[in-house]
Amino acid sequence: MSRVLITGGRVVDPSQGLDQVLDLLLVDGQVAELGENLTAPEGTERIDARGLVVTPGLIDVHVHLREPGGEHKETIRSGARAAAAGGFTAVVAMPNTSPPIDNPAAVGFVRAAGMRSGGARVYPAGTITVGQKGEQLAEFGELQEAGAVTVTDDGRPVMNAGVMRLALEYALSFDLPVSVHEEDLNLSYGGSMNEGIIATRLGLTGIPNAAEDVMIARDLFLAELTGGRLHIQHVSTREGVRMIREARARGVRVTAEATPHHFTLTDEAIESYRTNAKMNPPLRSAEDRDAVRQGVADGTLDVIATDHAPHHYDEKEQAFEDAPNGIVGLETAVGLSMSELVHTRLIDLPTLVERMSCAPARAFSLPGGTLRPGSPADVTLIDPDLEWTIDPEQFLSLSRNTPFAGRRVRGRAVRTLVGGVTVWTLPSR
Amino acid sequence: MAQALFPPLGKDLVGLEGLTREQIIGILDTAEPFKEISERPIKKVPVLRGKTIVNAFFENSTRTRISFEFAEKRLSADTVNFSAGGSSVAKGETLVDTARNLEAMRIDMVVIRHSSSGAARFLGERIASNVVNAGDGKHEHPTQALLDMLTIRDHLGRLEGVKVCIVGDILHSRVARSNIIGLRTVGAEVAVCGPATLMPARIEELGVTVFRRVEEAIEWADVLNVLRLQLERMQAGFVPSLREYNRVFGITEERLARAPRQLLILHPGPMNRGVEIDSAVADGPHSVILQQVTNGVAVRMAVLYLLAGGKPEAAEAAKTEVAL
Numbered sequence A: 001m002s003r004v005l006i007t008g009g010r011v012v013d014p015s016q017g018l019d020q021v022l023d024l025l026l027v028d029g030q031v032a033e034l035g036e037n038l039t040a041p042e043g044t045e046r047i048d049a050r051g052l053v054v055t056p057g058l059i060d061v062h063v064h065l066r067e068p069g070g071e072h073k074e075t076i077r078s079g080a081r082a083a084a085a086g087g088f089t090a091v092v093a094m095p096n097t098s099p100p101i102d103n104p105a106a107v108g109f110v111r112a113a114g115m116r117s118g119g120a121r122v123y124p125a126g127t128i129t130v131g132q133k134g135e136q137l138a139e140f141g142e143l144q145e146a147g148a149v150t151v152t153d154d155g156r157p158v159m160n161a162g163v164m165r166l167a168l169e170y171a172l173s174f175d176l177p178v179s180v181h182e183e184d185l186n187l188s189y190g191g192s193m194n195e196g197i198i199a200t201r202l203g204l205t206g207i208p209n210a211a212e213d214v215m216i217a218r219d220l221f222l223a224e225l226t227g228g229r230l231h232i233q234h235v236s237t238r239e240g241v242r243m244i245r246e247a248r249a250r251g252v253r254v255t256a257e258a259t260p261h262h263f264t265l266t267d268e269a270i271e272s273y274r275t276n277a278k279m280n281p282p283l284r285s286a287e288d289r290d291a292v293r294q295g296v297a298d299g300t301l302d303v304i305a306t307d308h309a310p311h312h313y314d315e316k317e318q319a320f321e322d323a324p325n326g327i328v329g330l331e332t333a334v335g336l337s338m339s340e341l342v343h344t345r346l347i348d349l350p351t352l353v354e355r356m357s358c359a360p361a362r363a364f365s366l367p368g369g370t371l372r373p374g375s376p377a378d379v380t381l382i383d384p385d386l387e388w389t390i391d392p393e394q395f396l397s398l399s400r401n402t403p404f405a406g407r408r409v410r411g412r413a414v415r416t417l418v419g420g421v422t423v424w425t426l427p428s429r
Numbered sequence B: 001m002a003q004a005l006f007p008p009l010g011k012d013l014v015g016l017e018g019l020t021r022e023q024i025i026g027i028l029d030t031a032e033p034f035k036e037i038s039e040r041p042i043k044k045v046p047v048l049r050g051k052t053i054v055n056a057f058f059e060n061s062t063r064t065r066i067s068f069e070f071a072e073k074r075l076s077a078d079t080v081n082f083s084a085g086g087s088s089v090a091k092g093e094t095l096v097d098t099a100r101n102l103e104a105m106r107i108d109m110v111v112i113r114h115s116s117s118g119a120a121r122f123l124g125e126r127i128a129s130n131v132v133n134a135g136d137g138k139h140e141h142p143t144q145a146l147l148d149m150l151t152i153r154d155h156l157g158r159l160e161g162v163k164v165c166i167v168g169d170i171l172h173s174r175v176a177r178s179n180i181i182g183l184r185t186v187g188a189e190v191a192v193c194g195p196a197t198l199m200p201a202r203i204e205e206l207g208v209t210v211f212r213r214v215e216e217a218i219e220w221a222d223v224l225n226v227l228r229l230q231l232e233r234m235q236a237g238f239v240p241s242l243r244e245y246n247r248v249f250g251i252t253e254e255r256l257a258r259a260p261r262q263l264l265i266l267h268p269g270p271m272n273r274g275v276e277i278d279s280a281v282a283d284g285p286h287s288v289i290l291q292q293v294t295n296g297v298a299v300r301m302a303v304l305y306l307l308a309g310g311k312p313e314a315a316e317a318a319k320t321e322v323a324l
């Protein structure tokens, strides 16, 4: 029998409306008890959490682990460990690998590799369409049976509205959320950054907000039509936030993500063609960034996800238009979210835990996201006031592509437990 | 004529953005004495003797390359041409590899032309040699704008307060961007005119007036800088047809006849006669298109000379040294 007793921490668990100093007892990989001055028998591992925040394990529903096919950027093992180092106890792995995860065997491979990783739990996502071609639906039933928790063609939109309608309808049989990357490729064509004055100055082709907005509008209508579960990934525009808010108010089943980079940066971060600030959807204007922050605050964007997108140094070391999209995010998410949202008093700490743990678990029907007795013993310990400098050289991820190198942030996960086992501790502690 | 207050250009000339009025005027002033070298029987001065310059053209442009080559040769530099237009290697890889190779070869200067915006800066940040941008994507083409300004100054005697309208595909034009930035820095008024589909987002924020109709532009301007319409823009749907483009935005004799004053007509070339400009205008009395070509060599000589550490006030003396 394995026992862990976490004592004296500030337990923040919005799923139970908890925010108080309590002890937490984990037994055999499950939460056993929460209470004051808990006692435990000899041989129990004790963790002194005084001064720390104890939360249900953080869950990132949008990460790219690059395996199979991109193992020089990240492997399932390195990604799961990087996740743990960022305070995440579970991640949802995007299926746009090469080959894509569009069949049960591939889903099984990701799941098995995740189990061996020694880091965060890895939940596979399957594709919406075969080969992510946007034409024929993948076998959702089989994918789910093999362990897929959502279907998504992320990296690409489903351009055919008819196919998207069928996906939302068909997924109803399995109660699967359909996760979507919203981009009208005819509107974004050739673009490498946000359309606006910065793109005009730099002579780069812009991607208008409308490229994202028209697809968000379309899919909200389709979700309304079908009653399907729609999950909108990495929302970057003010109009997108507004439309989701309105759709939710009239009962559309929609959840949506904000990423730390979209609520922290604007297209000004691209400065002189910094490829580490190149991503899709692109960094937008200050009004868009503020709308995303507001969306997080009022719960329109109910999930914070990183869109962790590792790339090898050489691949980003190119002329801007030729460089791939994406930044790594697992190990910077807590620091940025705490600094940008909590320490600025835009939201309180329980709301952050809601966005990074409870809501993601609900949106994808995952175990976790709560410290209720009987739940998985996935726990994150956060030092809310620890100031540190983001140093990509310290990342456990195989990649270093971040625009946040050298940035001072406040707040950091210091210990991560998955199934009652510590999978990561901040070395200096 | 040379300016006493000329702040050195720095290592590279990536664009006109960031240059001061004094620097731009200093380049133009330096070009003046160099113009005369092209008129001599022996068109060579020893200003860059012993320097090695690579013309790295990742995108075809015979005109610009030849203009730079003439400039380099007239300054007695050793030149090597490198073109990777037909290379099967991916663009980005080539650029990094090129940077490493150039660095290893201890080249003094690199003139780069590339289809990616930011390529010149990219190279400049990675090598110790001086880098001159000969056009990068849709970003800047500084020496073209400088030769345009020199040509305007030759004819109007000034740049300050001159009204210049750039007509055509502003969206894809590095020439337009460099002209806007350069001309505004030296105090000219700048407008742009063209189909809304070929206008970059929020272009007014660069401090330019936007005309929707070319008639309004002609009424307003002292100078028209007419841009080439890339024929592929029509295929991509930015304009419905070349015929319609000529009808609506073409610079024709009839339109110019209605101008309240005589306009100076510039065109960076090569021209699509009968599309953005009619032959009668291109070959007419107000066209300074061929003089732009001549000035191009002088401006490029000035830029190379200044990046190599020359001073505007010494240019006259430098060119009188006897060439070998």
Ligand SMILES: [Zn+2]
Residues within 6 Å of the ligand: A154, A155, A156, A181, A233, A234, A280, A281
């Ligand atoms: Zn995406």
